[in-house]
Amino acid sequence: xxxxxxxxxxxxxxxxxxxxxxxxxxxxxxxxxxxxxxxxxxxxxxxxxxxxxxxxxxxxxxxxxxxxxxxxxxxxxxxxxxxxxxxxxxxxxxxxxxxxxxxxxxxxxxxxxxxxxxxxxxxxxxxxxxxxxxxxxxxxxxxxxxxxxxxxxxxxxxxxxxxxxxxxxxxxxxxxxxxxxxxxxxxxxxxxxxxxxxxxxxxxxxxxxxxxxxxxxxxxxxxxxxxxxxxxxxxxxxxxxxxxxxxxxxxxxxxxxxxxxxxxxxxxxxxxxxxxxxxxxxxxxxxxxxxxxxxxxxxxxxxxxxxxxxxxxxxxxxxxxxxxxxxxxxxxxxxxxxxxxxxxxxxxxxxxxxxxxxxxxxxxxx
Amino acid sequence: xxxxxxxxxxxxxxxxxxxxxxxxxxxxxxxxxxxxxxxxxxxxxxxxxxxxxxxxxxxxxxxxxxxxxxxxxxxxxxxxxxxxxxxxxxxxxxxxxxxxxxxxxxxxxxxxxxxxxxxxxxxxxxxxxxxxxxxxxxxxxxxxxxxxxxxxxxxxxxxxxxxxxxxxxxxxxxxxxxxxxxxxxxxxxxxxxxxxxxxxxxxxxxxxxxxxxxxxxxxxxxxxxxxxxxxxxxxxxxxxxxxxxxxxxxxxxxxxxxxxxxxxxxxxxxxxxxxxxxxxxxxx
Numbered sequence: 001x002x003x004x005x006x007x008x009x010x011x012x013x014x015x016x017x018x019x020x021x022x023x024x025x026x027x028x029x030x031x032x033x034x035x036x037x038x039x040x041x042x043x044x045x046x047x048x049x050x051x052x053x054x055x056x057x058x059x060x061x062x063x064x065x066x067x068x069x070x071x072x073x074x075x076x077x078x079x080x081x082x083x084x085x086x087x088x089x090x091x092x093x094x095x096x097x098x099x100x101x102x103x104x105x106x107x108x109x110x111x112x113x114x115x116x117x118x119x120x121x122x123x124x125x126x127x128x129x130x131x132x133x134x135x136x137x138x139x140x141x142x143x144x145x146x147x148x149x150x151x152x153x154x155x156x157x158x159x160x161x162x163x164x165x166x167x168x169x170x171x172x173x174x175x176x177x178x179x180x181x182x183x184x185x186x187x188x189x190x191x192x193x194x195x196x197x198x199x200x201x202x203x204x205x206x207x208x209x210x211x212x213x214x215x216x217x218x219x220x221x222x223x224x225x226x227x228x229x230x231x232x233x234x235x236x237x238x239x240x241x242x243x244x245x246x247x248x249x250x251x252x253x254x255x256x257x258x259x260x261x262x263x264x265x266x267x268x269x270x271x272x273x274x275x276x277x278x279x280x281x282x283x284x285x286x287x288x289x290x291x292x293x294x295x296x297x298x299x300x301x302x303x304x305x306x307x308x309x310x311x312x313x314x315x316x317x318x319x320x321x322x323x324x325x326x327x328x329x330x331x332x333x334x335x336x337x338x339x340x341x342x343x344x345x346x347x348x349x350x351x352x353x354x355x356x357x358x359x360x361x362x363x364x365x366x
Numbered sequence: 367x368x369x370x371x372x373x374x375x376x377x378x379x380x381x382x383x384x385x386x387x388x389x390x391x392x393x394x395x396x397x398x399x400x401x402x403x404x405x406x407x408x409x410x411x412x413x414x415x416x417x418x419x420x421x422x423x424x425x426x427x428x429x430x431x432x433x434x435x436x437x438x439x440x441x442x443x444x445x446x447x448x449x450x451x452x453x454x455x456x457x458x459x460x461x462x463x464x465x466x467x468x469x470x471x472x473x474x475x476x477x478x479x480x481x482x483x484x485x486x487x488x489x490x491x492x493x494x495x496x497x498x499x500x501x502x503x504x505x506x507x508x509x510x511x512x513x514x515x516x517x518x519x520x521x522x523x524x525x526x527x528x529x530x531x532x533x534x535x536x537x538x539x540x541x542x543x544x545x546x547x548x549x550x551x552x553x554x555x556x557x558x559x560x561x562x563x564x565x566x567x568x569x570x571x572x573x574x575x576x577x578x579x580x581x582x583x584x585x586x587x588x589x590x591x592x593x594x595x596x597x598x599x600x601x602x603x604x605x606x607x608x609x610x611x612x613x614x615x616x617x618x619x620x621x622x623x624x625x626x627x628x629x630x631x632x633x634x635x636x637x638x639x640x641x642x643x644x645x646x647x648x649x650x
Contacts (some may be wrong), residue, residue, distance in 0.1 A: 087531045091536075
């Protein structure tokens, strides 16, 4: 399979539909050969970026360049892109082979060449024996694999994946995302994946751009996005986060009876402000002894939810008046049972903070 | 007890359905059978093809039938050429206008033929007197009359396809709009095109009022004239034409269904359940 690794640059893109501005001065760069995932809730503008890059939408301002060439005003068909859509997009009257070969047929490749290429790609996506089947004879997962083969057949400079797995069931989704990653790595094609599924983005992307309200809040490696979220929104959208009331004290915050440093120092914190610490369930620990009698983190275990290798222990804190989720390895969680009094403590010495509950609930709703 | 009540209720529903269905079938087929019996029998002779052979010997039978067939083909082609691009454009670029277009498409149902002809006569006789002389001037009128039927058939076919995604997919693979139309959209709209064509042809084969009012000789006009002089011949001919139309419907429907099954298109055959070629007396 050929290696086509074009760099992509979107500069100062502004895109509005009527009065509604979806993207505002957005910049995004994809390195050659990387798989970049845009992750965000519905309506955050991630699909619009893909459509602008593909040429399905023309931005009001800004430029799109692929491999150093300005394609902002080029029609879709001249951009050298391959797209896998969220909706099943195979041509219903063509079998899998003809679907894959369609782009080459349009380019007037010889019958022999396009048949060979279609066979090669169907082999790559593991559907060689289904070449003669029509879309309605294929499962959803198989259809999306054919769509991927069809998109790759024209040796695109850029591969665009518009939530390609969202219509599939969970098991197929997990299998197919690994397949996509394998095939993308093999082809070496620069790829933009749009998804609202954080697990999908975290598992297959080289970099993730978390989007919120038309802006990229954080663009980083999956590890950094998860471990070092730059904003409260990212911490809440990616993974599970406890929102625990925190009191500012001398430039730090007091959370569950512990003094923690503030990671996002851009927030102005003055004593007396109501703050919220954003702490992941796996960054909390449980114990059943109470040194020093500090009861700020104490509570009663309400439920234990087995999630495979880990167990989520829900602790009702009387002092906070809310539940706190603590994720423990399943074997460690076996030491606790419902109704038991426990002490919840943070593992880390720093935390990300949001200003108050109101702000957080608004962000959460977004 | 509850099970017994349920069983009685279900049985009652079945009986009701059977009765309604039988009455509907009887009402539907009785006039047809009556026409056949009337057309293919002679008093005292029993079954006879005399009346139909009389009709076929008429000098105006063949020219009027051929003219009607030509009008049917021209009207159908005209309707498809007008509506397929229009509807595709509306679905792709201006979906908000679709309800308005749909409303427009039913207007021919509420404008009586006599009003249409009167208006057209006044207009054309003042502006382009030669237009209404040719029998081909019926084509645009037939296109208007068949608009509600053709529009719905095509619209249903297009709605059954996700044309936005198909067009986007075709575009991304390098195809031009024309290539997408010819190689992706039209092949998948084939059942809808067949259905629309059949509706249009059937409408033209049965249209009497416009042709008669504009003084053109078409097959339905011929049938009515024959009905005045030789009612048995007209009945026999009507019966044959209805059966022929039904067979055409059936063959197209079967072809469409088979193709849908083979190609796996998400579209279905949108064939109408109509019998349009009825004796022209009741025609508008």
